[in-house]
Amino acid sequence: MKLRVYLIFNQSTVTEPIIWKLAREFDVVTNIRTAEVKDQMGLVGLEIEGDEAVVEASVAWLGEQGVHVEPIEQGIIEG
Amino acid sequence: MSKSIVRALKCRECDQEYPIEPTHVCEFCFGPLEVVYDYDKLKGKFTRELIESRPQTMWRYKELLPIDGEPTVGVQNGFTPLVRARNLEKVLGVSELYIKNDSVCYPTLSFKDRVVSVALSKAVEFGFKTVACASTGNLAGSVAANAAAAGLDSYVFIPHDLEQGKVLGAGIFGTKIIGIKGKYDDVNRLCSEVAGKYGWAFVNVNVRPFYAEGSKSLGYEMMEQLGWKAPKHVVVPMASGSLCTKVAKSIKEFIKLGLIEDNGTAVYGAQATGCSPIAKSVKDGTDLITPVIADTIAKSLAIGNPADGFYANRVIHESGGWAEDISDQEVVDAMKLLAESEGIFAETAGGVTLGCAMKMIESGKLPRDESIVLCITGNGLKTQEAVADEIEKPRIIEASLKEFDVLAEADKAKLAA
Numbered sequence: 123m124k125l126r127v128y129l130i131f132n133q134s135t136v137t138e139p140i141i142w143k144l145a146r147e148f149d150v151v152t153n154i155r156t157a158e159v160k161d162q163m164g165l166v167g168l169e170i171e172g173d174e175a176v177v178e179a180s181v182a183w184l185g186e187q188g189v190h191v192e193p194i195e196q197g198i199i200e201g
Numbered sequence: 202m203s204k205s206i207v208r209a210l211k212c213r214e215c216d217q218e219y220p221i222e223p224t225h226v227c228e229f230c231f232g233p234l235e236v237v238y239d240y241d242k243l244k245g246k247f248t249r250e251l252i253e254s255r256p257q258t259m260w261r262y263k264e265l266l267p268i269d270g271e272p273t274v275g276v277q278n279g280f281t282p283l284v285r286a287r288n289l290e291k292v293l294g295v296s297e298l299y300i301k302n303d304s305v306c307y308p309t310l311s312f313k314d315r316v317v318s319v320a321l322s323k324a325v326e327f328g329f330k331t332v333a334c335a336s337t338g339n340l341a342g343s344v345a346a347n348a349a350a351a352g353l354d355s356y357v358f359i360p361h362d363l364e365q366g367k368v369l370g371a372g373i374f375g376t377k378i379i380g381i382k383g384k385y386d387d388v389n390r391l392c393s394e395v396a397g398k399y400g401w402a403f404v405n406v407n408v409r410p411f412y413a414e415g416s417k418s419l420g421y422e423m424m425e426q427l428g429w430k431a432p433k434h435v436v437v438p439m440a441s442g443s444l445c446t447k448v449a450k451s452i453k454e455f456i457k458l459g460l461i462e463d464n465g466t467a468v469y470g471a472q473a474t475g476c477s478p479i480a481k482s483v484k485d486g487t488d489l490i491t492p493v494i495a496d497t498i499a500k501s502l503a504i505g506n507p508a509d510g511f512y513a514n515r516v517i518h519e520s521g522g523w524a525e526d527i528s529d530q531e532v533v534d535a536m537k538l539l540a541e542s543e544g545i546f547a548e549t550a551g552g553v554t555l556g557c558a559m560k561m562i563e564s565g566k567l568p569r570d571e572s573i574v575l576c577i578t579g580n581g582l583k584t585q586e587a588v589a590d591e592i593e594k595p596r597i598i599e600a601s602l603k604e605f606d607v608l609a610e611a612d613k614a615k616l617a618a
Contacts, residue, residue, distance in 0.1 A: 126231065130492060130506075156214070156230045163489060167231035181390075190492060192386070193393030194231050196508040198405050199360070199385070200313075200340040201440055201501025201550070201579075 124171040125181070126155075130190040131164035140187055141168065148172065148180040167194060205269045206242045210234040210410055213512065221267075223327050223402060225409045233508065234410045236267040240457050247458055249429055259315055259418035265454055266319055266418065267411045273325045274351040275318025278307050279418050283426035283574075288542040289555075293562055297572040299432065300539075301423050303579070304547050309346045309370075310580035311339035311501075311548070312419055312444070317347045317404060319415035324402035330354055331401040335392035338367050338501050339548075339579050344404055345376035356401065358392050360385070370583065385494070385505070413443045413509075420451025423574055424461055431455070431464040433571035436558045438550045438578055439470040439479050439524070440502040442513030448576070449516040468516050469567065470524035471557030473497035473532055473549075479510045480557075483524035488514050498529045498587050499549040501579055523566040525557040532556055536581060536588055546581030554578075 131140070136159060145152050150172035157166045170177050184191050209218040214232025225234050247264050255261035259279025260272050282305065286298045303312035317340070324332050333356040334344045341357045348355035357371045361380035372378055381388045396403035404412045424431050431452050437445050449468050455461045472480040475497030478490050490510035495503035507513070517524055527535070532549050535556035540546050547555075554575050561567040581588070598604040 126226070128231075156232070158489075160489065163491060165489075190386075191390070192492070192506055193390050194226055195393050195396075195406050195409070197389060197441065197504040197506045198392055198396075198508070199335040199337060199358075199389055199504070200405055201336065201338045201503060 123174045123177055124169055125177050126167070126169050126194045127181070128192045128194055128196065129164075129166045129168055129184065130192065131159075131166070132188065132190075133162050135188045136160075136162070136164040138187070140184070140189055141166070143187075144170075144180055144184065147183060148176050150176055150180050204242075205267075206238045206240065206264060207267045208237050208239045211237045223324075223329075223407045225407055236410050236414050238265070240454070243458055247460075249425075249460060252425065259318065259415070259422070262418055262421045265421070265451075267414050268319065268322050269326055272318065272322040274321035274353075275314060275347050278314045278318045280422055281306050283423060284543065284545070286543050286575075289539070292538065292542055293559060295562060295569045295573060299427070299572070299574045300543065300545060301419060301574055301576045302545060303419060304545060304551060304577050304581065308350070309339070309342040310583065311343060312416070312576075312578040313339045313343040314347065315418050316412045316415035317343040320402065320404040320408045320412035321347050321351055321353065323408055323411040324353070324404075325351065327402065327408075329400075329402040331356065331399075332404060333358065333396070333399075333401045334404045335359075335389070336371075337363055337503075338370065338583065340405070341367070341371035341376075341378075342374070345371040345374035348376065349374040358388070358395070360388050367583075413447060416444045416447035417451040417454070419444070419576065420448040421455065423448075423576075424452065424455055427572075427574075430461050431466040432574040433464060434467050434469060434522070434567055434573045435576065436469040436471055436554055436561075436567070436573065437576045438502055438554045439472050439507070439513055440504045440550075441507045442470070442479050442509035444576070444578070445470050445513040446509055446516050449520060466520060467522040468520045469522040469558070469561060470513055470517055471554045472524070472526045473499040473502060473553050474526040474528050475499075476503045476505060477526035478505065479507055479513050480524035480526040482510065482514050483517055488518075490514070497532075498584075499532055499553050500584070501548060501550045502553060523561055525560045525566070527553065527556040527560060531560075533588055533591055535559065537591060539577075540581070545577065547577045548579035548581050548584040549587050550579050551577040551581070552587075
């Protein structure tokens, strides 16, 4: 499967090479499609491609690293 | 006039254009797609007279909505009242105040009926038989009702622990409701995955570019009802931020088509403090939207990571407007004030809009001597719990005229005091 997500980095994670670590930790192909990195936060549009279970595990791992993972649609549960 | 002037879907980030299809994200940069039009095709043809000759619905502006020909869903929707709020003017100390009252939008009493009408009409054009949404309230009800009326199958995704009253607001229309366990982010991500996997029109995902355009009808009506002019200031509640951008777009379109003069309208955004990522970014002078976990009674505005936050911020900044946020108690107070002064029972989002406007009037961000429109987007009957403890309890008496006389005398004395 190919998952398209936004990764949101905070001040403490924004300088970490987390996407590099992700690709070493999991058998997934990562493809950065857009990125904006500032001192306080970073926003990266990323494709993660691999087996469904591996992709899901990699998303959970990103959360454990302190990275907020959003679908590219962002908040879609409306009032 | 039935030929569509829709040109394409265009990426808001990289300007890449795409054909008119049920898609919503740029394949190159993940930017959101927006409907763009060939306005020149309407020059001299789309006149005030033509619009005024049509039925009083949101579709009297159909050339500027992204459908081909006639609408098939929500044909009667829109054209809600614009009310001159003279009592509120006195309370707030302003000279010209109006309320665009979408709390009485047909058929489900919120402005979502506008966006859903467009999304489902477009879905029918695309050949979809099933429509869906992820919602905690107004959107769910609107999708369910409009789908039922159009004979479409519908799914509504909700958090599993949503209050019974809100489930009922959609369930009565026979929609298939799926409650999802997990944290907000998990629910959100699942909805996105479902939207990607199933061949449905997910109104705020794969048909979102069309869906969002429906909001412009609120702006068109506002300008026509003001006597073909834009207000100097317009205050809108912000959840995803989409309404803010679309009201601004509606004004620009009317100016471009020569239907109104450019009034230099400033657009203002309103949020509850418990979910105010866009207002915070405006007040902090940044365009970066920092996601939050929503915690407010204004549930219909509770989107912690708003998809259009960046664009709403830009519209506010470029138009010379501002954004504000208020506490939940201020929301309740403003709901009561609106009801007691103008007879309009708005949902919590309406309290947010009025309360934020009051704060901006006090701070001088909103001038007292120029026209202001407040956009009220949903009905208070849907969020009764917010004010249930705030209203005066009935005074109980026996079925005796004597007992009532005592009360009436007391009231009379109170009034005279």
